[in-house]
Amino acid sequence: RVPTKSEPTAPLPKTEFTLPPKHADNRRVFAYLRSRGIDAEIINHCIKHGQLYEDAEHHNCVFVGYEHGKPAYGALRGTLSETTFAGEVPGSDKRFSFAVPLCAGGKTLCVFESAIDALSYLTLLKLRGQDWRTANTLSLSGIYRPRKDGSIRFPAALEQYLKDNPGVARIVLCLDNDGPGRTASAAIQKKLSEYEVIDNPPRSRKDYNDQLQMVKGISGRVRTRGGDAR
Incomplete structure (x- = not known):
């Protein structure tokens, strides 16, 4: 029966959020992130705290965000090909994106477009001899x-x-050093007048992973399927 105009239409059912099954180990995820220059200690920290793992079917990186101790968001990054997949677990709640550490502390927050950029920044801190564990980072999972x-x-x-x-x-806004990143940074600053806001894009590259790879002398960038080169 076709509903009449006066009848309300039922809302579409919300996709239930379920993280993909875990692989027996995290070897491909670990190797992929190491190839992007990210420090082994930082990768293991995220794995230990349930914020990162390798999915069983596709071997993607799964970056997990939590809502008061319960998984609520999953960012996906492929590990298998030169053109890597980037996406989200269906039903993910963008309000609870990937953040390190899980339990925040301190007065300063560093904000990034992606989880890999956040981990790259922490790696750069460690390379400079700073304590990366004292930094608070948040991925916006895109802008x-x-x-x-x-x-x-x-x-x-x-x-x-x-x-x-x-x-x-x-x-501290650490968004990409490109048109969309600069526009987003300027717009966010306007909305945060009650905070001290610092615009801190990567100094000489598009994003913080590019910056890290330059510092470490890693050549080449992978292109995300459906997105810009990263």
Whole structure:
């Protein structure tokens, strides 16, 4: 029966969030992230705390975000081919994106477009002899496209993080050094007038993983399927 105009239509059912099954080990994920220059200790830290693993079927990296101790978000990054897959676990809640450490502390938050950029930044801190464990990092899992007037939708992950961590006073925006990243950074700064905001894009490359690979002398970039080269 076709509903009449006066009858309300039922909303589409929300996709239930379920993390993909884990592989028996994390060897491919570990090797892939090491090839991107990320420090072994930092990779193992994320694996140990349930924030990173290798999925059984596709061998993707799964970067897990938590809502009050319960998995609520999963970013996926392929490990098998030169053109790697990037996506999300169906039903993921962008408000609870990947963040290191799991239990935040301190007054400063560093914000990135991707989990790999956040881990790259922590690796750079370690290379400089700084204590990476004292840094708070958040991945936005991408940025929204700017509107015609140049404004953007405020990132759900950052809004939720600041709500859950009222002690944050300083926000360091480490978004990509390209057009969309610079536009997003400027728009976010306007919305955060009550915070100390520092714009800190990578100095000489597109993103922090590129910066890390340059520092380590790693050549080549992989192109994400459906996205820009990373």
